[in-house]
Amino acid sequence: MTTKREAPDASSDESALGADPGAPGASIMTYTAGLVFALLLTGASFLVAHSHVLWGPGLPVGLAVLAIAQMGVHLVFFLHISSGPDNTNNAIALAFGVLIVTLIVSGSLWIMANLNANMMAPSAVIEMQR
Amino acid sequence: MSTRVARMGRADAAGAWMPDDSGPAPVRIVVAYGFWIFLISDVIMFSALFATYAVLSGRTAGGPSGHELFDLRRVAVQTLCLLFSSYTCGLGVLAIDRRRLRAFLVCFALTFVLGGAFLGLELSEFWGLVARGAGPSRSAFLSAFFTLVGLHGVHISVGLLWLGFMVAQVASKGPRAFVLRRVHCFGLFWHALDIIWVALLSLVYLMGMR
Numbered sequence: 001m002t003t004k005r006e007a008p009d010a011s012s013d014e015s016a017l018g019a020d021p022g023a024p025g026a027s028i029m030t031y032t033a034g035l036v037f038a039l040l041l042t043g044a045s046f047l048v049a050h051s052h053v054l055w056g057p058g059l060p061v062g063l064a065v066l067a068i069a070q071m072g073v074h075l076v077f078f079l080h081i082s083s084g085p086d087n088t089n090n091a092i093a094l095a096f097g098v099l100i101v102t103l104i105v106s107g108s109l110w111i112m113a114n115l116n117a118n119m120m121a122p123s124a125v126i127e128m129q130r
Numbered sequence: 131m132s133t134r135v136a137r138m139g140r141a142d143a144a145g146a147w148m149p150d151d152s153g154p155a156p157v158r159i160v161v162a163y164g165f166w167i168f169l170i171s172d173v174i175m176f177s178a179l180f181a182t183y184a185v186l187s188g189r190t191a192g193g194p195s196g197h198e199l200f201d202l203r204r205v206a207v208q209t210l211c212l213l214f215s216s217y218t219c220g221l222g223v224l225a226i227d228r229r230r231l232r233a234f235l236v237c238f239a240l241t242f243v244l245g246g247a248f249l250g251l252e253l254s255e256f257w258g259l260v261a262r263g264a265g266p267s268r269s270a271f272l273s274a275f276f277t278l279v280g281l282h283g284v285h286i287s288v289g290l291l292w293l294g295f296m297v298a299q300v301a302s303k304g305p306r307a308f309v310l311r312r313v314h315c316f317g318l319f320w321h322a323l324d325i326i327w328v329a330l331l332s333l334v335y336l337m338g339m340r
Contacts, residue, residue, distance in 0.1 A: 026223075026224060026227075028221065028224060031217055031220040031221060031224070032217075034217075034220075035213065035214075035216075035217045038213055039213065042209055042328075042331075045331070045332060045336055046202070046206060046336070048336075049202075049336040049337075049339055049340070050202075059337075059340060060337060063332045063336055063337060064332065066332070067328055067329060067331075067332035070328050071325050071328055071329070074216075074321060074324060074325045074328065075325070078216060078220055078321040078324070079318060079321050079322070079325075086155065086159050089163055090162075090163060090166050093163075093166060093167055094166075094170065096170070097170035097173055100174050100177070101173060104174070104177045104178055104181055105177055105180060105181045105184070107181075108178075108182070108184070108185060109181065109184055112185045
């Protein structure tokens with residue numbers, strides 16, 4: 001059993017298995033820092049939603065800012081997105097994903113709000129059919 | 131698997147393609163990149179459901195609104211469960227990178243327990259809603275709510291299943307390169323689910339309580 005475990009891995013072309021550093025920039029410190037930042041931002045979100053710290057109509061914007069900040073914390077500290085050379089492709093793919101997500105969400109909201117504003121009330125339709 | 135596609139290179143001043151002397155990217159990088167693409171496609175699917183929910187969140191058809199239905203204390207516990215499970219998952223991946231098998235098992239067991247607690251709380255919330263007559267067929271708002279939150283719950287369930295497979299593979303095959311790559315992909319998946327939960331928490335629960 002022990003000899004089998006030490007056998008070289010045939011399905012991999014990485015010769016120096018023991019030298020595999022894992023994800024660069026990952027350490028207990030980064031994860032702990034990410035956890036602390038995420039806890040602070042989550043607490044702030046709950047506080048803002050519960051109390052009247054923010055001006056009422058500005059609440060959605062405040063929550064959105066806090067949520068986007070926390071997503072950034074998760075991306076950097078947990079998913080290790082960086083500007084390093086072997087991370088360029090991931091960052092470009094992420095930017096493309098963010099573009100598509102923005103188009104889908106804002107486009108849907110825009111179109112549906114427009115439809116709602118231009119929709120005739122049902123009573124007016126009945127009136128016209130008379 | 132061909133890694134030739136991912137060969138790094140750069141164009142020189144005249145615009146000609148100059149291959150890098152570092153050769154093809156290691157399998158670890160290529161696999162993580164492929165899985166990253168999958169995660170982004172998953173997030174795009176979620177974004178369509180988020181847009182649906184945002185459009186339909188006010189259409190309660192005379193039924194209960196989020197303000198009457200949501201229990202923020204339960205949601206806060208769920209958030210903490212998922213956040214700490216993300217943390218222990220990251221520590222577990224670090225531990226297996228350093229070949230510390232026992233620490234890996236402890237971290238992943240904690241991740242499983244915290245993820246299971248999250249799922250249990252979500253199921254009890256769904257059960258309570260259906261028992262109150264606020265099931266997915268009550269209004270457009272509730273259909274969108276159950277679809278969006280339920281899909282996240284399905285992802286968590288699949289993640290827990292995958293976590294179990296990963297622990298079994300590490301236990302039976304040892305920390306070999308291909309097992310480590312799968313553990314890394316699982317870590318990415320689990321952290322991405324936490325990111326989606328952040329959006330869910332803000333849009334559905336905190337905005338819904340206004």
